[in-house]
Structures are given as C-alpha cells and as structure tokens.
Amino acid sequence: MVDSARDTAEDLELLNRYWAAANYLTVAQIYLQDNPLLREPLRPGHIKPRLLGHWGTSPGISLIYAHLNRVIRRTGAHVLFVTGPGHGGPAVVANTYLEGTYSEVYPEVGQDLQGLRRLVRQFSTPGGISSHVGPATPGSIHEGGELGYSLMHATGAVMDNPELIAACVVGDGEAETGPLEASWKAPNFLNAARDGAVLPILHLNGYKISGPTVLGCRTDAEVAALLRAQGWEPVVVSGDDPGAVHRSMAAAMDGAYGRIRGIQAEAREQGVTGPARWPAIVLRTPKGWTGPREVDGQPVEGSFRSHQVPLPTVRENPRHLAQLESWLRSYRPEKLFDDDGRLVAELAALLPDAPLRMGALPASRGIGGGELPVPDAGPYAVDAMPRGQVKVHSTAPFGELLRDTYLQTADDPRFRLFCPDETNSNRLGAVFEATDRCLVVPEQAAGTLEHVSADGRVMEVLSEHLCQGWLEGYLLTGRYGLFASYEAFAMVSASMTIQHAKWLQHSRDLPWRAPVPSLNILLTSTCWRNDHNGFSHQGPGLIDSVLSLSGSVVRVYLPPDANSLLAVGEHVLKSKDYVNLVVIDKQEHPQYLSLEEARKHAAAGASVWDWAGNESDTPAADGHRPDVVLACAGDVPTQEALAAAWLIRRHVPELRLRVVNVIDAMALTPPDVHPHGLSQDAFEELFTSDVDVVMAWHGYARALHQLLHGRTRPERFHVRGYNEQGTTTTPFDMVVLNKVSRYHLVMEALRRTPRNLAGAEDLLGYCESMLRAHTTYIREHFEDMPEVKDWAWTDPAN
C-alpha cells in the first residue's frame, strides 16, 4: 500500500525545507510581534514584550508532522495527530497554518503577510492564543498541560475507528508519568480487525524542564527493549544530522505504515488470534534542535536550557537580538515564503490534499458516529410499590438498558462501557449478554476466561486512568460511553475529570468543533456501602471536585432508586458537552418511585415527596408552612430521611413535616451560578423562605453549604452527610458514625421544630436510647455478635 519509491535526495531536501518553514514559524511565534518574515533587519520593537513559549520540543514535533504528511500524501491514510508534549503549541500551530487549516478555521489569520503578522503576534499573548496545544488548536483532541494522557487518548480515539491511525507523540518527560506508562499496554486492548491503529512516536530529547529524563539516560537498545516488552515492535531513529535523520525517519514511517496495514489485512481476513505487535518509533534528536548552540557561553541546543525561550533577553541585549536574527535567518525564510507571504509552491506540494490534512480531520473535531440510540427505559423499570418495601440492586436495571444500547449499536458500534474490573460487582453484568470484556489474549490463554474476547466492547482494566482516558479519546472523536467506578477511587482520575471539563468549557465556544458526547461517570460502591471494605473505600470527594467547575459543563445527579437512575441515565447517555456525575449505590436498596414519577423528579431536579411527609394530614395553623423540612439527596441518606419521617409521623403526628428529595445537586445553587439552579420562587416553593431544613446529604456535609450560598437564610439548612468517619462495619453503623442516621435526623428535626408537640419528648428519648443501644452493641459486644441485620426504612423496633 505504501508507495515504495525510495525518496530521492531532492525529495528529502524538500522535506527538510518544509521542516525549516515550520521551525521558522515556531521561533517567529515565540519571539516576534512584527516583521514576521524578516523583510526588515530585526529591531527590538519587533520583539514581544513578554517571551513565553516552549522551543525545546518543537522541532521534533514538526519533524514528525512533516513525515506524517509525507505518508498521508503517499497513502491517503486518515491520521489523527496527538501531541503529548502539548507545550510545543507553536509547532502544531505552525504546521496547521502551513497546511492551510488554521486560516480556514480562523480567517483573520490568513495565508498572507497580514495573516503571518497576526499568527506571530497572537501566540502566548494576552487576548491571543494559548502557548499550549488546546481546544483552539485545529486537529487536536488533547491538551498537553497535565502530562500523561496522550497515548490513552490516542488509543480511545481508534477504538471502533478501523480506518484511523492515531500518531501519538510522547515526550520523554511525559513518559515518566504513571498514566503514560500504563498506556503502553494498549496492544492488549486493540482489535486489529475492528479498531484502528495507534502509532506511538516516543520522542527522546533527554531533558525535562531542567533535569534529565530516565529514558533519555538509557541506551537505544534499552528503550527499544522496554517497548518490545510492552508488546510493540519499535524502530529507533536517532541522530543530529538532519539529512540522515530524514532518511531514517522516512524509512521508519514507511515501515510502520506497512506493518500497520499488514496487521490489519491479516486480522480482517483471518481474524484476530492474539495481540498484534504494532509498530512504534523511538525518535532521539537534540532538544531545541536547529536552535542556538550556545548562549552566553552555555550549551543550549541539546540541553535542558532550550526547554523554553533559549534567548531570554532579546529586547534588551543586542547580542541576543543578533543571535536571534541569525537563528531565524538560518532557516532562509526568503526561500520558504513567496512575496505574498505564502509557502512556496514546491513546499506546498508536500502537503496532503484538503480532506486528509491532520488539522482538519473530522474525528479530531468530534465528528464520529451518529446519535446514540438509547432504548426507552420503560421495559427496565421496576415496580416500586409499595414504596420502600421493594428492594432491588439499584444499578441492575440500568445495566439492562446498557445491554440493549450495545445491541442497538452492534452494527454501527459507537458505545462502550469502561470500568476497572467492576462491571459485575457494580451489578451492570447484564451487558455481558450483549458483549464481552475486551482483551486480546493469545489463544492458549483465552480458554479459561469468562466473557472475555478480542471482540468484546466492555473495557475493563485495573486503572481508573486508562478507563477514563480511553473513554475521553472515544468521546472526543464523537462516540458515546460511560465510566463506572467505585466512588472513592474515582478520585484517582479526578484531575482528568477537571481537565476534561476545562476542555469542554473552552471547546463549546468554538463553532468549528462539533459538540461531543458527555463524559458520564457513574459512581457505584459509594462511601455509605463500603462498610465491608473499610475506610480507604469511603470517600465522596469527587463530588466536591466537580462542584466548583464551570456550571456550563458539570452536572451532579444523585438518583435515589433504580427508576431514578434509569431516568437520569437515558438522559445523560445521549447528552453532549457535559461532565455528568451520577452517584448511586449498587447494593439492594428500597425503591420509591415509578419510572414516570422518576422522570418528572429528574426533570424538576428536586421535588416534595408528599407521600413521605404529612402536610396534607395536618391542618396548617398558619398558612401552608411546614414545621420543618426534611431534605435528602442520595440513596442511603434518602432511606434514613424516610425512616426518620416515618418515626416522626408515627410518634409526633401533629408535627407538620415536609420531605424534599434532591436528585440534581445543582438545583440547590442559585440560577446565576448554575443553569440547573432552581429559581428563587421554585426553591422557596420547596424549602420555604424561613423554615429550618434538616438535610441528609450523600457527600461531605460541609460541601453542601457552597451550593446553598446565595439562598435565603442559608444558615437554616442543617446538613448532615459523610463526615470522614468510617471503618469495616455495618451499613447502619456507617450512618450512625457520621451522624446521619434516622435517629440523628429525627433528633435534629425535633430540635428545629418551634412548637412543643405531644410525643416529641418521648421520641427524642427513644432515639437517644436506640443510638446508645446500637453503639454499645457494635462497639463493645462484638464478641457476642448476633446476626447483622440490614435495618429497613421502617424502624426495626416497631
């Protein structure tokens, strides 16, 4: 498939000149605000007042880009370019500008002298563009700020994208991170018949910001052995002579491309019998290659000193200015650009035709499959009546909906579930009726496994980073999915969630990017029900981490039961451009709402549950005010709140009690903070303007107050939630330890009730005695431990 014609010396010289053009524009972006083609002698006034950018990695990025263009022209391949060293932003911008995409997307940066002036001025400038690759960079699905995720994004992008090759530049800095090291195991999860190919290009230049890199200090043979041990077939391209490097790089690229197509042809004809040994390229070139050899007597090219701006004081120091000018002129810009400032024709001829340019690849803009056909939730709904009496694994019906989503996309796959080996444990195992876990294993290993095959589309790997990173790559190329994880361990990839939210916040303002399917994170095995695993498994911190992010992007749902999860789930799976956090436990829990009620409740965000309070039973002495509002959010807090309401209604029937359930946490925020925030009227309709509210909240108790700030008299909200108390114990003891049990809620509600009511004293005493009995029983008498009961929402003593 590769045009096997060997490159002539002239071919490679042209390629080298294209590379010079990209390097020239990179340096120009870092330094110049005017005189972009050096048509005048360089003066201090042409230099930006603030020099901020990263030169060191840039020539390597441009070299790779140039060689990928060569392969694309020869083969017509669809190549996604993923830039791990995203701080090399000016190089990627330079290449997308040279290929024409940049000017198409940003017409104000045209292919002429005026456009070139704008190109260089805007870079890393207030009001201009970022110094890193980001959403605003054409062709990118990846922000290289927080390092570690390039190869997993590339891997996710090629899943179910059989014609796509994701070329992924990995710097030797990023290669030190854990998430990147984890990503090398991709060959075990890519099916050559139905998925595309990842081509890692490990770019070693030896240094991070100021220190050496681990891989940079190893020999070529050692680096190659590491990639080979991870299952790849590496080729090393190494040197500091451009001509020689171009020649070996061209051969390495052709070899890699040929190998990819060979693997795919075999798999697509004969099936997948084991993990393919995909090609990888190790490119070892000097850091800051073609830049200043020395500055003020210190070596710069090939050293950490070329990481950012090799000549730091160009404006003030005439010697540095002269050195910059000679550096820029060393690329011979007059031979690269014509009088109008356009790339000369013989170099433009090296660029791929418009549909194949890497900056314009549809997948990089979120254009993938069509909409997701999520089945109507009706058939999976559970019969929740009588309320609170039916117990169901709340996530199981949603698993059936996911199963049928798989089935409905079987012919045109665009949905995957990602999970660190907990799909069954999370009660989503119904999906295995539709598909398997994906693992490409050698034939001899496959026999002993259950629901495991190379054709599976459930992605299980014991790495939250990989699960989320693969999913992000899948979503950013226009497909749909869900990441299901233990609540506590979702914090492992919290920083990725934050970075993805930042990406969405900025990318949704770019009209040339398609909206991308939402990042859906389902947290099961919650803090309240890790009573068996203990304290390390008890942490609702991810809610806190997303609460502060942009309201335009984040959503936090706490469905109280199975039908509520279905209602939330059918919505979030199809949604675009959000980060949806859905928190619900996987264990058996009481059910409360019909599907129809659940859908209404989810749409409202929060509702009064009339059947749980008693306002209609008790004549209001002074209008319609309840004595106290008992609010709840999350399955376990809801169970406790309902049990508390039951106790109050039974023992203090005169107390006018309202129960409010919150399913959408953001409904609590003022509407100027989050679009889901209830209007002030709607909020007071639920919570009144002055009645005390006792709230049982799923997450950290105090975090809720940040949502409530701005509401009328927020100090009347008495929030109880997870308070970092835990151990291996019973579910009920967890709510006691954190003071959110039914008894605590009753006592708080009675304390907040202004009227003196018959039965209140007795009920208070009863609650205190129950807590004393519980604590004695758990803490002191385990030697005579009786049965551990799951106390239902009606009181066990009654």
Next chain:
Amino acid sequence: MVDSARDTAEDLELLNRYWAAANYLTVAQIYLQDNPLLREPLRPGHIKPRLLGHWGTSPGISLIYAHLNRVIRRTGAHVLFVTGPGHGGPAVVANTYLEGTYSEVYPEVGQDLQGLRRLVRQFSTPGGISSHVGPATPGSIHEGGELGYSLMHATGAVMDNPELIAACVVGDGEAETGPLEASWKAPNFLNAARDGAVLPILHLNGYKISGPTVLGCRTDAEVAALLRAQGWEPVVVSGDDPGAVHRSMAAAMDGAYGRIRGIQAEAREQGVTGPARWPAIVLRTPKGWTGPREVDGQPVEGSFRSHQVPLPTVRENPRHLAQLESWLRSYRPEKLFDDDGRLVAELAALLPDAPLRMGALPASRGIGGGELPVPDAGPYAVDAMPRGQVKVHSTAPFGELLRDTYLQTADDPRFRLFCPDETNSNRLGAVFEATDRCLVVPEQAAGTLEHVSADGRVMEVLSEHLCQGWLEGYLLTGRYGLFASYEAFAMVSASMTIQHAKWLQHSRDLPWRAPVPSLNILLTSTCWRNDHNGFSHQGPGLIDSVLSLSGSVVRVYLPPDANSLLAVGEHVLKSKDYVNLVVIDKQEHPQYLSLEEARKHAAAGASVWDWAGNESDTPAADGHRPDVVLACAGDVPTQEALAAAWLIRRHVPELRLRVVNVIDAMALTPPDVHPHGLSQDAFEELFTSDVDVVMAWHGYARALHQLLHGRTRPERFHVRGYNEQGTTTTPFDMVVLNKVSRYHLVMEALRRTPRNLAGAEDLLGYCESMLRAHTTYIREHFEDMPEVKDWAWTDPAN
C-alpha cells in the same frame, strides 16, 4: 552472607507446614466466629453471619511471608513487608499473629485458645478489624485499598535506610495501574551505597475481581523481559505443586538476597557507577491456591471465583459447610497448634527472633531518624519595609532554609525534597548549593548534566504520583520531607493525599505507632500566576479536596509573603501526623510582614492588618464597628485587597475600613469542626458579628462557604475567588476575569457600606472605567499590544 546450606526436604516440609498454619488462620478469619481450631465438628453457628474477605491473594502473601522469615532467620536482615494486595488482610494478620507481634500489640488477642477465638471473630466484623491491611496491621506502612502505591512506598522507605530491605508484594491487578507501572523505574533513583534495597515480588495469579490480568496472560519470558527492560534482574518462580514451588522460591530468595548484598558491597566499597540491576521475583501460582478446586461444579482454585469468599453460603448450605470443614481440615490444624492453641514448637522455630520480626520492625512504626534540625528562619528573612514596595520571589528564602536543612542533616540524612522537575522553576534552587538531583545514570551520561548525581537528595521525576509516594514511604518510616508541585497538577495525586490523611487519622490513635513526620505539600505556580501556561495550569482544587478531611489531620496555609512562608515552613517541617498544604506563588510578589510579625500572624491564623485599614484614622460614630471588613487569603488576593484598601482610603477617607488577612484557612471554621478554628470571640474580634465582609480568597470562591458555615450570619461574607475563568493572559487579567481584582473588591466594598460617603460615587465610576479600559485593551487591541506591566498594589493610574 546467606547461609548457603541447601534446604533439606525436612526444612521445606516444615516451611510448608508453617504456610499451612497461615493459610488455616486466614480461612478461619474469613469464616469462623467460634471453634477456631475445629476441636468440635463444624456447625452453622460457628460461621460468621456476614462473610466478607479476600481469599484469592492470601495464600501467595503467606508463602512470601514464610520465605522472607526463612531469609531473615538465616541472615539477620531487616525486612519491611509491603503488601500491595492489601485486601489480603487476613493473611498478613495471620502471619503477624503466628510470629507473636499481633498479641504483643493487641494483648486481648493472645497466643491461646481465647486469643484465637478473638482473632477469627474480630476479622471483617463490625467493631472488629478491617478486612484490608491498614494502620492497625502490625508491620504495615501501606493500605492496599487504593491500588498503585506499594512499590513507591517501598522505594521511599529504603531511601537513606542502607540496612533495610523492603520486600514488596505487587499483585497483577495492581500492576495494571499507572502509578505502579511508573514505580518500576526505581533503580534509577536508588543509590546502592547509601540507600537500602527494594525487592519486588510480582505475584501473578492471573485474575482481578472477575477478569483476567494483562500480565497474567503473558508468558513467563515476556513478564521477565518487561522487568529486565525496566532495569531489574528477574527470577521466575512458577507452579502449583507446593513442594516444587517452595524449593524454587527458597532458591530465588537466597539468590535475590545474595545479589542485593553483592550490589551493596560493591557500591559501598567502590562507589556507584550506574544503576544497579536489583533482583526481582516473579511468583506465578494459582489464585486461591489450596482452596476449593470446585464449588457447585464451577472451577474456583486458579480462577477469578476465588477472589473473595469461595464458598458463599456456608451457613445455609450443608454441602458448602462440609466443603469448608474439609478445606479447613486439609491443613491439619491439630498438627499445627498445640493443646493451648499455640503454634507447635517446630514451626515456631522457623520464626525470626523478636527484634527482626517483620510485624515489629521499628521502621514500620515510624521510628526512623531523630527530630529534624530545622534552622531558625531569622537569617533568611527579607526586609519587607516599606510594606508592599519590596518585591521578592516569595519561595526563594524558604529555598535557603531548605538548603541549610539539607546541610544540617548531611551527616545523618533524614530530609528530602520531592518535586516533578520544578525545583528551580519553583525558586527553591538554593538547595542545589547543598545537594544534587538524584539520578543514578551510567557514567557516560552523567557528564552533560547539571546538579545531577547518584548522591543527590533532591528527588525529581516527572510524576506527581512517584514524588508523593516516595515521600510517603520516607515519612512513614520516620524521616522528613516536602513535596513541591504546581498547584493545578497536585490534583494528579489528590487521591493519595486523601488516602494518606485517612491513614494518619486512624494511625494516630494507635499507641504502638510513633507519630510520623507530616506530609508537607507546597503548591507553587498557583492558579493566579499561570497566566503564561494557560487554563489547564489554573486549578486550586486540592484545597477543596482536603477541606473536607478530618480536622485532626489537615492544615491549609496561605502565607501572603516570603517571611510568612518562612514562619509556616519552620513549623510544618518539624510537625508530626499532619497533612500540611501550603499555597504560595513562586513569582516576585510584594512583601508585607517582618519575620516577627509573620510568626505572630501564623500563630494567630488570621489578624487585622491595622496599617492597611484606616480604623485608627477615622473616629467611630457608633463604637468600634468598621463600615466594612476587607478580608484576604493568599498572596495574589492579598495584593488585590491591599490595592483596593489603598484606593478606598485615598478616595473615600471617611469609610472605616478594616483589613483582615487569613493565613490559616482552618481558622475560619468553627472550633468544633477544626482545632485551628478561632473561638467565636476571636472570630468576631476580627470580623465583628454583623458587618459585611468582602473576602478575596485564593481558591474556588464558593468553597469558602463550607468553612464559614456555623459562624454568625455567614451570608454577610461576600467571597470572591477563582471562578474557573482563565487562559493565557496577564496576571492582572486573571484577577479581572475571575472578578477578584482591586476594582471588583472596591466596588463590592462600596456596595456593602451602609453609609453614603463622600467620594464613593466617583470611586465607583473610576473602578468601572478602569475595568472597561482593561477589558477593551486586553480583548480587542492585542494587535497593538503595548508593554505588559505587572501592576503593583498601588494603583497604576495614581
């Protein structure tokens, strides 16, 4: 050094019987609440009502423990046992019980029948002990709940611990995580002359919870090649015949021990010339080995089905009960324990002498070096007068204090700085006057590097996980340190911070554990001053993540200037059992306080800065109430608040303004929530009980409200902070984008002032015009960009 006598068949049979004893007690813990030695026929009543624990990994853990005991007895080695598969808690408890440590630490679990009954009853039982290895487990410095950190904890533990060998069990589940994969590069960071040795034991049993593992599907040769490529010298021990496995494991252990001592002897005699090829053991045995082969017709031993409780319904199902009894009896407990319930003498003879037992190792209890000699901060203090006029890189003087801390511990090293390649960038570079970056590189590479050597004690690796994990291992074995990171990327290891806080919260209640030096996290390059790197680098989320953790453990400091950082720094470096988060930017910032003032301020937590307000100038019409309080926390917010105060004092001199600076965020919380919380009186002394407070806060604005809940009228606090707005821009534009600029603060303060004051209207108009001018200038006119100025705290227009 190793007793080279080959083991006789009898030696290995004894070892096998010891292993049977450990396995027996493991199964007994998972299932039994009585009849611990099966001296009666097993009845349903002997079975726990709730069966929760992990069998699958346990026999492998006990096998390794037994063989390490053998090496310890023969060599007198000091071995730390790190259990990556921490869910194998019952195995570690069994071994520490058999060796006697458990009963020493918990006398109620004695070495007799009564103690055995307690041992089995307490496991994974409410009121008993956790099912995972944790702080309560003797010998452990590691909780295996959140997987990924075992090998980095082991690596940190041996740094500056030349006689220690950290034997680290890594499961093939954990081996899939990114942080664990990153940890394999340890040989590049361990100096055989001065550090101890890590002995990884990669325990492959093929399965995670319900799926296969990647390494489990690879051949022995492939797994060995991977470890070899990472720089280790692996030996594979594989099989399912106990006798054969014992024989190869004994040989592998002897070989590994001999190799470690050989490497050390050579390095200590001849110096370190490159990374050592340390030994590693790959142990491949069946999951749930020696457990039930089949249950209800399904294979269990050697399959994922043995992960937790292989026989799930023993109480209800007589067939399962019988199968459990025969499983337990297969270990022949009557031959393992004597009449009194003690391990029989010939097996007890296999245990190390008391001082060398792994459960009792002093390092595992936090007993390491002595106190840390932190130099008095006096010599590093900057002259901050006139206030606000001197500009200094606020972190640089602290770097000098760290340098001298290194110098003062040079003879007895017990301090290290850990940083992802940002020590210079963070302006802590003075440390390189005392020591180098540590990297063990081959001699040919070392020549081109700066401040890099095998003898260095600054640990730089581009992995927040490794930096923090190594530091945790170093701290948990009694030494001191600091992790310095970019603020945004500290979220990468936020989950580790949470888990470490959980560890400290529980371990501080255990009298047999020494207090351990605090985890100090210094966040430099903050959200406000990543104007050059852009949005991905702007995130103060770690503050939010720690705010909700236990007040007994976490501390959050926001020193406003260099001397404040010195005052906080000299305190936190020496402190024990805390997680101290210290947030201050590395750039040049105005200075405000003398060292003496800073120390008082830090001790108080928050203070009125009289010199910045004007209460003393303006006679109070109604007592001592100010019209408004302007509060601030963090360097950039403080600068803006002080500039706002300056504007108000100049233009509206009648406004009685108080300025309060908060250096200890926890001072804001009510004292029942956090011990640093100011008393209500002290709080009102600063903030009054009713005056409006305009607060400029470093982190996410809304997060502060969770601290203030419980204070009088919290809604009078109008908090401005980071609001997830950012890009590549100027520092001043960052505060404008997030509405926390001096002008925004002035406008908010004027709006909150109840009196109508001369000059207020004019000042409001002025602020609005300045913001308009700024926004126009930044957003629309970058094409004619003038100099980017750093506007000082006095107004540029005045």
